[in-house]
Structures are given as structure tokens and as C-alpha cells.
Amino acid sequence: MTTNPLPNEADDHHLDPRENQERRTGEIGPVYDFIVCGAGAAGSVIARRLAENSVCTVLLIEAGGIDEAESVLDPGKWPTNLGSERDWGFQAEPNPHLDGRALSMSMGKGLGGGSSVNVMVWARGHRTDWDHFAKVSDDAGWGYDAVLDIYRRIENWQGTPDPQRRGMSGPVWVQHPCDPSPLAGGMLDAARELGIPRFDSPNGKMMEGAGGAALTDMLVRDGRRHSIYRAYVAPWLDRPNLTVVTETHVRRILFDGRRAVGVEIERAGELLAIAAGTEVIVSTGAINTPKLLMLSGLGDRSELDRHGIPVVRHIPGVGKNLQDHVSFGCTWETHEPMPPRNNGSEATLYWKSRPELEAPDLLFCQVEFPVPSERTAARGVPEHGWSMFAGLAHPHSRGEVRLRSADASAPPIVDANMMSHPADVEAARACVKLCRELGNAEAFRPYVKREAIPGEGRPADDDFIRDAAVTYWHQCGTARMGLDDMAVVDATLAVQGIEGLRVADGSILPRVTTGNTQAPCAVVGERAAQMLRHRHGL
Ligand SMILES: Cc1cc2nc3c(=O)[nH]c(=O)nc-3n(C[C@H](O)[C@H](O)[C@H](O)COP(=O)(O)OP(=O)(O)OC[C@H]3O[C@@H](n4cnc5c(N)ncnc54)[C@H](O)[C@@H]3O)c2cc1C
Secondary structure, eight states, rough: OOOOOTTTTTOOSOHHHHHHHHHHHHHHHHHEEEEEEESSSSHHHHHHHHHTSSTTTTEOOOSSSSOHHHHHHHHHGGGGGTTTTBOOOOBBBBBGTTTTTTTOOOOOOOOTOOOOOOOOTTTOOHHHHHHHHHHHOOGGGSSSSHHHHHHHHHHHSSOOOOOTOOOOOSEOOOOOBSOOHHHHHHHHHEEEEEETBBOOOTGGGGGSSSOOOEEEEOOTTTEEEOHHHHHGGGGGGTTTTTTEEESEEEEEEEEEEEEEEEEEEETEEEEEEEEEEEEEOOSHHHHHHHHHHHHHTTTTTHHHHTOOOOSSSSTTTTTTOOOOOOOEEEEEEEEEEOOTTSOEEEEEEOSSTTTTTOOOOOEEEESSSSSOOTGGGGGGSSSSEEEEEEEEEEEOBBEEEESSSSOOTTTOOOEEEESSSSSHHHHHHHHHHHHHHHSSSSGGGTTEEEEEETTOOOOOOHHHHHHHEEEEOOOTTOBOOOOOOOBBBOTTBBBTOOEEEEEEEEEGGOOOOSOOOOHHHHHHHHHHHHHHHHHHTT
16 A cells, blocks of 8 residues: 655554644645545545555545534534535426426535435335345345345444344444424324334334334434434544545546546645545545546546547446436424424335335425425415425436536536426325325324315325425436446446446435435445455455
8 A cells, every 4th residue: 555645644543633634634645545535425434444444545535614513413403504505506407397497406515415414314225225236236245135234234223122134333323313293203193094004213124125104213413413424434533544635626537548546636726636546436426426527538428529528438327317306295284383303304104106016116204394395385384384205215217417518616417307207207196195195194183283285175286296396315326336338337336447446425326225315325335445445455
């Protein structure tokens, strides 16, 4: 391994974390063994796991800032990050399938990435998701049984022990909500009324079968957000072989022929080239990752030519296969104010729109305040109320990320293309129907005054569905893993035909998992680190 030529390099594990990082980031070295781009849900895991081996130097580069803000750390304040400097604030193209609506597509910017601005829900993905990934990558290491091992290793589960599925001593603190709102209990009772079984946790047996309802598992510890960055990187900031830089933008990957040899960064207005002695890992999230690959000369030849970008390798799948869960919020007015508790989303439900399906295709997260779309808000938002984020867990529609220009500071074109597939419209009808049945169930009578959106007596027709559709913020799939020509990475997450470069984040998921996506992204990080360590004998 190369060494980072910093002065006073000491193999001392008792440095003050802040002083250590101030010193390291003040003098960024010209070369590191591993450069990890993006300190989000996957990148944080990779940087930590690589830095656990003291023989290698790791540089973790984050475009956004630090995570020390109440809007990040107070679990109830997550909505205040939307549209702030902690949000990339992507805007999808106007969508003809949504009556021309251009949806906002927030993604986290700053240490922790999405895991520092999200709703803190921990959801593992269904058995069938992982078994599908094993099949398309021809690697059993991506299958459910293998991934269960990873989950057992990374979780510090605080609920009822389930040794077959849950770990209790890993870095990721996972707990049930403390003293949940009566609305969460209402949701579980409403599910029971409709014959949907209740489970102790959404992350045990429930994710192996037909679905059910449960209190949410969440990344909250001692009343504070426990992001993936806090779980993995924060305890390692005192290490001499780990450097974490913020407010630093990776503009492109540098190549020698078809070998990635470093990155070009922009920091405090200056451009700088930093060499990677061993590998570059791209973990910049499902919208910025294809953008960075294309700016670096990896993508569809015609797209790169259009922007005058020299082609390093024609990889047509870059930016294709964009997937996301789509949600259709319904809202109820409560008799009196019922302030949200914890993260304001304490109950979840997965169910099938058609009984013959292999796995649940509907995903519900209760939100303890109204969250209408900009269109459905016109139907009247109650002063006191709650919404159901009722969404499609297995959408068939596929979108695309393209370059707007060769300028690294320009946002890419995000053609989310939601609801373009007729099967999604069909599933959406079932989704909204079930949502209304739940919200109008007997169990909610003590709290609910009336259905506000869609509204009592109003049809939840296709117009409502088009007006209500919003992102669940689970963008993924734009540099997908597989063996075919449209795949971007192989089972080891190495970019096709390129040496020394891996992609490891939500982009590589062949399809969006059944449920919220940060836990699967953490697993992608763990798998990437495993493979890097194996490949380089670490
Ligand atoms: C509002 C919101 C709510 C959500 N709620 C939940 C939830 O409750 N539960 C759940 O499981 N999931 C949730 N998600 C989704 C989840 O957070 C993401 O799926 C997950 O964080 C994606 O992980 P990632 O590693 O792919 O990318 P990210 O976590 O997005 O990390 C990518 C990182 O790379 C950085 N970056 C990008 N470009 C560059 C560049 N050029 N140079 C340097 N750095 C760069 C970004 O700033 C970011 O920090 C939510 C997301 C949002 C936005």
C-alpha cells in the first residue's frame, strides 16, 4: 500500500478526532490508497471498513458540509432539510404521465448523504429482492441468506431478540419508536381489521413473506438521529489513515488508458488532482453517480459525443434504469392536535395489490402530519391531521439520468418518467383503495374526524393518482449490476472494462428494493468493502 506523505504520521489511535481531521484536511496529500467519493449511506460504510485496516490510507470526499445541525440530529426536524443547503434539490423533467408535473427529487448533501436528511426508517428489502440480485449477478453472495449474515453483523438491534435474523452488537443502532403516537397503534389495529397480520418488526419474518404491518424500525439513538455516517465514520475520525473532507466536489475521475488513477476535485474554488494508489470508489448517489461517470467519459457514446466529452469506454447502461418508489398521499383530519412523536413516521405496512404476486408490491409509511402534493393541497389541508405515504414498492416505470452539459456544476437532466407503465396505474388504484380503507377503519374513529384528501365522497380516480404522485426519495438503479450489455458493474461492483474503479451506492441496485433504501445501500457498502479487501489482500 502507498502511504500518505503527511508530516508527523503516527500510528496513534488516541488522537483527538477533530484535531486529527483538521490536520489531515488542511494538507490533503497527493495520493491515497483508496478514494471514496461521497460520504452517504454506502460511502460511509466503505470508508470505515477500508480504514479499519491501518496499512491503507483512505480519503473520503463529500460535496456537502458537516452534519452538526439540529435539523439533522433532531429526528422530528427532518422535513426542514428539504429544499435547504443539505438537499441537492433535483427537479425532474415535466412528466406527461403526471399531467405535466415536474416533481422535486430531493437527495441528501453533506456527511451522511441521504441518511442525514431522511426519515430514519430502517427497512431491509424483501427476501425476493436479494435473491433476484443474486440471480442477475450470478453471485450467491448477493442472495438473501448471505445478506442476512451482513445484517446480523451490522445491526445493534434493540428489540426482541431474533438471533436467526438480527444482530445485537454491530455499528448500526436500530430501535422501535419510544412511546409511539396513538396514531401508529391505530394503523396496526386498522390493518388487523382488514386481515393484515401484525409483526413485531418489519425486518424479521415479515420481509420473507406476503407482508404485514409493524411499528417502524428506526435509526434513532438516545433521541438523536443515528445516521450511517454517525454509525460508521464518526467513531473512526481519530485514525491516522482516514481523511474526511467536506465542501469538496469530485468533478471527474482521472484515467490512464482504461485504468482509474485518481480524481479531479474542486475545493474552495481550486481544482486539484489526487491520485488513487489502489482504487477509486464512486458512491455519489443514484443521480450524481451516472453524472460523474458520464463527465469522466463512461457512458453511452452518443450522449458523451453530444457534449464533446472524450469517450473512455462506451457503457450504454449508465444513467438508464432509474427507479424510485412513487407515493400517493391520502390525509385525514384529527379531532384535536396530535403532535408527531420521534421521527413522525412510526408505523409501516407492506401488502400485495394482487394475491398471486410473489412479494408485496405496496408500501405504506404513516406520517403523523399532513404531506399532500402541491396539487392535492388544493383540496384543503387540515390544521390537525396525518397522512399515509401509500406507494408502489415494485414500480414498472423506468426513467433516465442524462447530462445537461459538460459543466460539472450543472445539475443533470432527471427524466423520472413515473407512472409511464400501465401496470403502475393499475397498482396505484389498488394502493389508494387500500389506503382509504385503512384510514377510514373503525380503529381510527377515536382520532379521525374526516377524510380530507382525496375527501369524503370524492372519487380517488386516475386524476387524483396523477395529482397525488410524489417521490418516496428512493432513487436507484442508474449504474446497475448485472451480466448483460446494459449492466454497468459486475457482481464485484467493478465498472465493466475499467481497472481500479467501482461504483457502490443505490445506483447499482438492479431494481428498487421492497421498502426504504438506506439499509440496502449500507449492505452495498459492506459488500463493496468485502470485495475490495479480498481483491487487495487487506
Ligand atoms: C428526504 C428523504 C427521505 C428518505 N427517507 C428514507 C428513510 O426513512 N429510510 C430509508 O431507508 N431511506 C430513506 N431515504 C433514501 C435513502 O436516504 C437513500 O436511498 C440513501 O441515502 C442512498 O444512499 P447512497 O449511498 O446511494 O447515496 P447518498 O446517501 O445520497 O450519498 C451520496 C453522497 O455523495 C455526495 N456527492 C454527490 N455528488 C458528489 C460529488 N460530485 N463529489 C462529492 N460528493 C458528492 C452527496 O452529497 C451525498 O452525501 C430518504 C431520502 C430522502 C432524500
